[in-house]
Amino acid sequence: MRLSYKLLIALVICVALAFTSIKPILSYKNSVVLDDLKMTYPDTQAEKELAETYWSKYPDVGDSLQYGRSGEFGVYGARHHFQAFGQHENRIWPE
Numbered sequence: 001m002r003l004s005y006k007l008l009i010a011l012v013i014c015v016a017l018a019f020t021s022i023k024p025i026l027s028y029k030n031s032v033v034l035d036d037l038k039m040t041y042p043d044t045q046a047e048k049e050l051a052e053t054y055w056s057k058y059p060d061v062g063d064s065l066q067y068g069r070s071g072e073f074g075v076y077g078a079r080h081h082f083q084a085f086g087q088h089e090n091r092i093w094p095e
Contacts (some may be wrong), residue, residue, distance in 0.1 A: 030072060037076040044075060051078035053094040054086075061086070 041047050055069060055078055056061030062068045067081035082093050 007074065034073055034076060035082060036072070037080060039077070041079065047079065048075045050094050051075045054078040054091075058086070058091060058093070 005050075061078060061081050064071055064077070064081070065076035066072055071077040073080050079093075082091060086093070
C-alpha cells in the first residue's frame with residue numbers, strides 16, 4: 001500500500017507541473033497573436049467601437065474571460081474571437 005500511495009503522490013505532482021508549465025506557453029502565444037492584431041489593426045479607437053458592437057450583439061463573447069471586455073486581448077478580443085471562432089459560427093463582424 002505504501003508504494004501505491006507514493007506513486008499516486010508522484011503522479012499528482014507530475015500532472016500539476018505539466019499544467020503549470022503549459023500556461024507560460026499559452027501566454028506567449030496569446031501575446032504574439034495580440035501583437036499581430038495590433039500591427040494589422042492599429043486604429044485602437046475604431047477597434048474599440050467595432051469590439052463594443054460585436055460584444056453587444058454577442059454577450060457570451062463580451063462576458064468571456066479571454067475575448068470579452070475585460071479579457072486578456074483587450075479591445076482586440078472581439079476580433080480575435082471572430083477570426084478564430086465567430087466566422088465559423090456564422091457570426092457577423094460589424095462594419
